[in-house]
Amino acid sequence: EGALDPLVGSAAERVVLSDQVAAAKWGTDSPIEDPEREQEVLDGVAARAVELGLDPEEATRVFRDQIEASKLVQRGLHARWTAHPDEQPTERPDLGEIRPELDRLGEAILVQLRDTDELRDGPSCTGHLVSAYAHTARDLDALHQAALGRATPSICA
Numbered sequence: 131e132g133a134l135d136p137l138v139g140s141a142a143e144r145v146v147l148s149d150q151v152a153a154a155k156w157g158t159d160s161p162i163e164d165p166e167r168e169q170e171v172l173d174g175v176a177a178r179a180v181e182l183g184l185d186p187e188e189a190t191r192v193f194r195d196q197i198e199a200s201k202l203v204q205r206g207l208h209a210r211w212t213a214h215p216d217e218q219p220t221e222r223p224d225l226g227e228i229r230p231e232l233d234r235l236g237e238a239i240l241v242q243l244r245d246t247d248e249l250r251d252g253p254s255c256t257g258h259l260v261s262a263y264a265h266t267a268r269d270l271d272a273l274h275q276a277a278l279g280r281a282t283p284s285i286c287a
């Protein structure tokens with residue numbers, strides 16, 4: 131397993147969990163983009179980054195990309211469900227139960243950022259990142275591959 135595989139794997143899990151977020155919002159008035167919640171996520175990330183000895187600005191940059199990737203999945207799925215009503219979700223998960231899962235993955239991502247801090251600062255980062263992306267993306271469909279690509283560029287400093 132490559133050095134960045136766990137980190138990119140957690141980013142992939144977050145991208146996949148965004149399917150549940152998309153289903154929670156489908157057919158409701160809740161918009162995909164929730165700036166208040168985004169700020170809450172980013173403030174929490176910055177505070178936790180300081181505790182872990184990470185640069186809070188760097189951690190925040192990584193999470194802005196995680197959030198953009200989530201919105202990419204949600205928009206992609208809503209467009210798919212509009213075009214193909216037979217693929218629409220039949221149950222609506224509770225967003226209040228999914229957000230703690232997103233938080234849990236966020237904590238995993240932060241710990242993995244800490245564990246890979248030195249490697250990510252060095253010249254081998256891009257190679258490790260491409261390799262981790264390739265391993266992880268194999269298991270994803272095109273939409274989630276695109277989202278994982280959106281989630282990962284900020285990982286190398």
Ligand SMILES: O=C(O)C(=O)C[C@]1(C(=O)O)C=C[C@@H](O)C=C1
Nearest residue numbers: 151162163164165167168197200
């Ligand atoms: O929590 C939500 O409502 C989400 O859609 C998830 C998420 C995120 O990635 O954390 C993404 C988009 C929203 O603007 C806010 C947060």
